[in-house]
Amino acid sequence: MNSALSKIIFVTGANQGLGFAIIQVAALRDPEPTYVLASRKRLAGEEAAKKLRELGVTAKIEVVQLDVTNDEQIAAAVDFIKTRFGKLDGECFLSNPAYAQLGS
Numbered sequence: 001m002n003s004a005l006s007k008i009i010f011v012t013g014a015n016q017g018l019g020f021a022i023i024q025v026a027a028l029r030d031p032e033p034t035y036v037l038a039s040r041k042r043l044a045g046e047e048a049a050k051k052l053r054e055l056g057v058t059a060k061i062e063v064v065q066l067d068v069t070n071d072e073q074i075a076a077a078v079d080f081i082k083t084r085f086g087k088l089d090g091e092c093f094l095s096n097p098a099y100a101q102l103g104s
C-alpha cells in the first residue's frame with residue numbers, strides 16, 4: 001500500500017517496555033498501518049524493529065530518533081512524518097515515556 005494512504009501509528013519510547021509491547025500487539029493485530037517506532041537512541045530503535053520482525057510482525061516499521069525533551073528532534077520528527085507521509089493529522093500518536101519530579 002502507498003505509505004501516503006496508510007494509517008500511521010507513532011509511538012515514542014518504543015524501543016523497550018510498554019511502547020515496544022504496544023507496537024508488537026497492535027501490529028500483530030493490524031498489519032495495515034505503518035508503525036513509527038520512535039527511540040531516543042537510533043541503534044536501540046533499529047534493534048527493536050529487528051526484534052519485532054523476529055516476533056512475527058510483518059507491518060511496515062519506520063524507526064525515528066526522538067528524545068521527547070529535545071525540541072530539534074521533535075521538529076525533525078514532524079518534518080520526517082510530513083515528508084514521508086504527507087500528513088500528520090487524524091492518526092494515532094502515543095507519547096509513552098513519562099517524567100515526574102518530586103519537590104524538595
Ligand SMILES: NC(=O)c1ccc[n+]([C@@H]2O[C@H](COP(=O)([O-])OP(=O)(O)OC[C@H]3O[C@@H](n4cnc5c(N)ncnc54)[C@H](OP(=O)(O)O)[C@@H]3O)[C@@H](O)[C@H]2O)c1
Binds near residue numbers: 068
Ligand atoms: N510497566 C508498567 O507496568 C507501567 C505501569 C504504569 C505506568 N507505567 C509508565 O509507563 C511509562 C513506560 O513504562 P515502561 O515500563 O515501558 O518503561 P521502560 O521499559 O523504562 O521504557 C521507557 C521508554 O521510554 C524511553 N524514554 C525515556 N525517556 C525518554 C525521552 N526523554 N525521550 C524519548 N524516550 C524516552 C526509554 O528510552 P531508553 O531505552 O533510551 O531509556 C524507553 O524506551 C513510564 O512512564 C512508566 O512510569 C508503566
